[in-house]
Structures are given as structure tokens and as C-alpha cells.
Amino acid sequence: MKETLPNVDSPEWVNAIKFNDDGLVPAIAQDATTGDILMMAWMNPEALTLTAQEGxxxxWSRSRGKLWRKGESSGHQQRVAEIRFDCDADVILLKVEQQGGIACHTGRRSCFYRKLVDGEWVTVDPVIKDPDAIYGKPEGES
Known part of the structure; x- marks a missing residue:
């Protein structure tokens, strides 16, 4: 298991959250104005604490095993307007102002761009900006 314990002292309010066995809690990012669901990611106590402190x-990036500041590569930062948690205290809801209008690494507004239609997944939201233009092409590609 990767280290997910906080590197900073968590405030008392963080203790109300029920983190899973890996020390993580799912966090849903929702557009504060439209109510659109933009993405889901994971937070550990440190990520939650810093989110509240920095706004x-x-x-927490499970694949990288470290904190991930949304927008650090893409510039598509999420400014947090409100933090809530659900009735079971095991899911975080962030109401955010999505900078640049793109939350998904595919270049779309939302990560939830596929819809089940007649038993098939159909892409219903367009790419706003080519991911290569956002992140650059992977090494070795021209």
C-alpha cells in the first residue's frame, strides 16, 4: 500500500470523515454555478486539509502516489467555493469554479462524457481542446 497518511497536522474537522482502508475518500467535483458533475478523484487527509486551507x-494521485494539485500541468485549476460531505461521511463534494472550462484530461468539460444509450456507450460531449495541446505530446511522438 502506498503512503497516504498526512504530512501536515489535520484539523479536528477532518476526523469527521470516514477514510477507507487506504486512507482515502472519494471526492466529487461539481460546478458551483451549473451543478454539472465534472470529475471524481481521491483525497487523503492532507489533500482535504490543504484544499480547505488554499481554496x-x-x-491524492493513486497512480503517482503523491498529492496532485488540479491544474498543475493543464492550468485548469479548480477554485473551491464550498466543501461538503455526505450523510455517511464517506464522500466529499467540492463545489468548484472550473478554470478554463476543462476538468477532464481528455480535453472535455467533464469526465462523464459517455452516456448509455440502447445498451451502448455513446460519447455525448465534445473535446474542447486537444489533450496534446494541453499537456504536450508524449516523449517519442512527433
């Missing part, structure tokens, strides 16, 4: 979304 920008900071998540």
Missing part, C-alpha cells in the same frame, strides 16, 4: 482542489 483550490488538491487530490
Amino acid at each position: 483550490v482542489a488538491i487530490y
